[in-house]
Every structure is written in C-alpha cells, then in structure tokens.
Amino acid sequence: MKSISVNSKKDRQLESLGTVLQKWGVFIGLILLMLFFSIKSRHFFSIPNFLNIARQTSITAIIAVGMTYVIIINGIDLSVGAIVGLAGVLCAVFITNLGMNPLLAIVLVLAVSAVIGLIIGATVAYIKIPPFIITLAMQQIVRGVAFVITSGYPVYLKNPLMNTIGRGFFLGIPTPVYIMAVIFIAGGFMLHRMRLGRYIYAVGGNIQTARLSGIKVERVIVIVYILIAVFCGISGVILSGRLSSGTPNAGTGFEMDVIAATILGGTSFAGGEGTVFGTLIGALLMGVLSNGLNIMNVDPYIQMIIKGFVIFLAVFLSVINSRKSEEK
C-alpha cells in the first residue's frame, strides 16, 4: 500500500512548538519563577541557597516518585505524611531507646513501611476498597501509632550515621540530595525502561486491557503501594536525622506537597500518563516557590494561598493544553 505522505517542514515545526510548550510548560514556569525571585531578592540566586532548596525539596521529592506511580495507576495515597512520621519515630526508638545498630534500625524501619504499603496495596487490589478511603484510614492509624509509641513527645536521636544522612555533606552537597538523585534516576529508569514500568502505565491506562494481556494487575498495584511506602520510610529516616529526633507529627501535610509536585509535573489524574522527570521539575517548582516566598518574608498564610493558586493554574493550563492537542 501507499506510504503516508509527510507533512511540510513548517507544519512539523509548528507541531513541535506545541508539544514543547506542553512538555516543558512547568520547566519554563520554574525558570521564570527563579528569574522573578532573583530579581526580587539578592539572597535568592546563590549556590548555598540552591543547595538549601535541593535539600529541603529532597524529603518530599523522594515520595513524589512513588506518588507518580500511584497516580499513574489511578490511585492516591494520603497516608504518606503519617508514614514519614512513624518511620522517624521508629528510627529514634530503635536507636536511642533500644540501642540498636543504626543500619539495622534503618532496614527495620523500611521493612515496617513496606508492610504498611503491602496492607494498603492488598486492600486496594484484592478487596477493591478505593485508595482514597483506605489511605485516609491508614493515615489516622499510622499517625496514631506514632503518637502512642512516643506518648506524644519527640524522641531524641543523636547518632553519627543518622547525622550524616540528615545533615551531612559530601563534596559540598547535602547527603539527602544524593539520596534523592539516586531515587529519581533509579525510579525513572524503572518506570521508563523496565517491564514493571510498562505494566504500571498499562494498568493505569486501561486495567481491563492489562488484565487481558496477561498482566497480574493486582500484583502491580501492590508493588506500587509498597514502593511509595518505602520511599516514605526513607524520607522519614532522613527527616529524623535532620531533626535529630523522632517526632510523631513530622511529615504532617506532606501529602499535599507531594501530590502537588506530581500533578505539576504533568502526571495525569486520569491515569496512564506521567513521567518521573516531570515530577522532579514539579517538586523543584514547589521548593523554589516556598523558598523564594520565605526569603521575601511573605506571610505563611499568604504563602498557602499563593501555592494553591499555582497548583490551580498549572492544572488548568495542562488541561487546556491537552484538550487542544486532542482536537488538533
């Protein structure tokens, strides 16, 4: 049969401009935002401040990688902040109160997180309880456990390893930033280049097609919830190292930042679409925003309003944009 004729060059250029805007919209937004803060405050544009932003962002960005998977498979996880809190508390209790080897303590903490993820994932996949509900419940349970364990007080945590993880530097760059980089690279590789990643997209795009294609969809769902819970555990360990304590209410409200970063990064709430790189940009955008606003001494309540608007705007633009590209 005839081969298909190719459009003129001009058309293709036009087309690519459209897709560039769609793909890089948040990236451009990030750069504009950085430009704006650089002009407004001379404290903003400096290497130490950038490292500071990277370190602050890393704690939520790590979880956002997991949230990307979760939202791609049409799920949601509201329990992330609570798991961060419990992970930190357990870390402190294991090391300070029980005198455990810190490495072993960390492994145990991640194992506990994984079990929480397993429970959530299994409930979603097999019992088919909507993830919104089960993770809302899990948020309460996990946070409650963290408070019970500590009777509501922070547990002191002073340990060289934990110190390095939470507040150390290597070659002038904060340790958490390395951890974040590793998770983003590995997490991105998994999603885009490995079988599991493809399955995640397929399950999110059309779970019935995925099942019919012989994919064990339940297993994919469970793995995804385990992954995000483990990322929460890692984030909790870092946070407790940074705070030098296990605080039962650490991580409160993280779910908002994490979901916002993921959505800003272009992951579709309809499922089946999203990239880890986009999420990184989204997380950085959130980080730059709060850092810049802080530097400019904006009232925290006003900050909330601004952040809300930014999320609204980003989602609004992406919806408009994707609708346009459908109609092209």
Add this chain to the structure above:
Amino acid sequence: MNETTYILEYHGITKGFPGVQALDDVSFKIETGTVHALVGENGAGKSTLMKVTGGAYIPEGGEVVYKGEKVSFLQPADALQKGIRTVYQELNLVEKLKVHENMFLGSEEHVVLRDKEESVKARAILTDYGLEKIDPRRQVGRLSIGERQLLEIAKSAWANPDLLIMDEPSSSLSSSEIEILFNLIKRLRKEGKTIIYISHKLTEVLEISDNITVLRDGKHVITAPNKEFTEETLITHMVNRKMGKQYPERVSNVGEVVLEVENLTRAGKFKDCSFTLHRGEILGFSGLMGAGRTELMRAVFGLDPYDSGTIRLRGKRVNHISPSKAKDLGMGFVSEDRRLDGLVLCRSTKENTVLPNLLSYSKRLFGVINRKQENEAVDAQKEALNIKYANKDHKVKYLSGGNQQKVILSKWLLMEPEILIMDEPTRGIDVGAKKEIYDIIHELSLEDLGVLLISSENDELLGLCDRIIVMHDGSIEKEFAREEANADDLLLAAFGRFKS
C-alpha cells in the same frame, strides 16, 4: 423536487496530522435526501472527513458548503444546531447511566428529573424505531455492543437532524440488527433526511446507498450513483489493484486435540458447553448476539469465572485459570471491544503491541527492556499486517479504527500462541486487510495454531473454518463440519430451529 439540490459540498478539504496527510484536496457533493455511502481502506480518511463535517476537526484548507452556505470552521455545537448529527465510530454513551438517561442527556426537560416519564417516553421512541428489545431502564453498560450502537443511532435520529452521519454503524451489529438499522435509514430517507453511511461491508453499502464516494490515501477517487458500481469495481477503486479471492483455499491441517472444554456452565450466561479444539484447526462459533459465545470464551481464557465444568489443555486439567495463566499456557485472546479491553488508548502503538510479550524482550536483569528487540518486533508486525501509522511512539488512539484492530491482532500474533481465541477479529477492517488477515489465520493454522473464531459474519466462518459450532441461548445448538455447513442452516441453528 426535480432539480438536484446538494445538502453538503466539500471543496478541496485538506487536513493533516503529524506525519500523515489524512485528507488531501477532497471535493465532492452530497445530494439532499439520499443515502450517501463513503468507503475506503483503513486510514483512508473517512472518519477524519466526518469529524471535519461535524466540527470536531478544523480543516487546514478548503471549505464545507452546507445547504448552500459556507460553513468552514464549524464548531461542534454549531453543527448540531444546524441539524448535523454524527454517530461516531467510537461510541459515546455513559455506561453507568440508564438507557433513558443517556437518551435525554443534555436535553432533559425538567430540572428535577422525572424518571418514570422519561423512561416511558424513551420506550415509545425505541419502539417506534423497532428497538423494543432494549429496556429503557437498563444500565447502558449492560447492553450488548450492538444494542449500544443501535441506541446511539436512535438517540441521534430522534434529535431529528437534516443530515445524519453514521461512521461504521453496522460493524458490531448482527444481521437482524442490521435489518432494524436499514429500516430506520429507509424511513429517514423517506422523511427527506440525508444520511452519510460509512462501512467496510460492501454488500451492505450496495444495498442501502443511493450514491457512493470512494476515498483512497486521503484523496477523493470517485463519486457516482450506486448502480454504476459492483463489489469488484468498488474494491478496485479502494485499493487501486486487483485483489485475489477473499478466502484462502482451505487446506485442512487438523492434528491432535489441544483444548478440551467439558460441560462448562455459568449461570445465566452459558450452560453445559463442551467442545474440543485440535492443533491447526480453525473452529468457528456462530450465533446471534447474546448467544453466550463471548462469555464462554472469556471464561475459557480466565477473564470471567465459571460455575462448573472442566478445561483441559494438552490433556492436562487446568484449574483456576486466569488470563496470565492462560497466556503462559500459550493462549491468546483478541477481544471484541477495542476500547474496553483491547487497547490502552493513552499509550503508544509500540507499548500496546508488545504488552503481552514484554517478558520476551526483558530477559536481562530485573526486566530491563531491550529496546532494539522491541522496536524490531513492532516494525516487523507493522510490515506483516500492513498497519498504517506515522510513528510507533504516538498514542494508539490516533490510529484509524481498522488500524487499531490490527494492532490488537499483532500483539497476540507476536506472542506466537498455540491457541488463539478471536472475537470478531475483522470488525471495522477493510476488505483488503480482511483478506490479509484471513490469509494470516490460515497460514498460522498450517503451522499448528488452533483458532477459536467467533464471528457474526457467517461468510467468514464458512470461508475459513474446519468446523462451525452454533450457539443458541447459552448452549451449543449444533455442530457442522466444513462440508455440511451452509448459510441457511447456520442461521436456522442460531435461532434454535434447525432440525436435521
């Protein structure tokens, strides 16, 4: 009216997508009050032209003249208001809502809905159109595909448009449903309406249409009155080459038994179904819509549960079958509904093609995908099935309907199954491509593939199968060997009235 008037005129319509010129300077006219058929190969641009007409796409060049008035760059809402209605190839009903709710969606007469009143009205309309078998209070998700299609058509017809566009309305209809459709079309024509009818079933096209337009590769080939065409000349215009016989000369290659199904029963769906499939055999399943063929096959593949009975593969009993297990055992399943469970529409053609086969392309550490192998496999399938798309990384939803169907086929053929269940595999596929697919099925069967073929086109079953099983009302009614089967008996058996 003696003088011909044209309700619609296309002048030089041009529309391209990245990498494809979907419409290239298309000009022709449609007479008022006629049934105008539009035919062409998969990807010829039929649906695109209709989307331009309905205002869903904006053409890059040319103009549409509607009732003597230039209407280029219509918006969908304008098109509706001017009396143009389109029943798109992809159905647009809300599955969770009931039939009557769907019918009046967007045109509810009261703020507080009157359920009763609506359903009574819906029933009256449906009965009027010969669709009394559809209960207005049922959920649309529970209707068969054919019923959904008819419902959508009835909904559009009821809106009383001057121009009704139907994009492959008959591809999922049974022969009795097609009769209902044709009666509806004839009635609308009598009322002075104009209908644009797209179909790959050329016999139908020749039966119902007044004029026919052929498109090929986005270009207009010919528009002429129905009587100037025969099936052969239509095909020649469509593919621009001679085509051989539609069905391959069947050489039987029946080997040992590979699949045995015994007394399979699922309450309310099918009961006591037993059959065997041999290596290299093509076993057809005929019957009316709702006879339980799809449900039976879904159970065999582990997609749906069954209550009792046994499934044996190569002599070994299979318990707790699931799709992943079935796949591991060498079974593939080409399902009947592209959008429901055939494709992941928001992902690329490549990802869709390799989905059931990823394991073979990711044998290295922890399932890292070998992109070179994967790309080669997808390209080979594109070549083998002659699938038309510009870029394998583009979303599969941008492919034309028939090409999507080919992607589904290719994803299972790539797996090299031993048993392939095919539920209406040639739905929406053009005549040329159908022949290619028949040839492929035939050749694979010579290489010992066992095929379970469900089809509502008895021609297809008669041309291809070694044996044909007819189902009626959830049970196996009759089995015919190739030699003894004929169209009349198949139909009688499908109605449960065959007496030997």
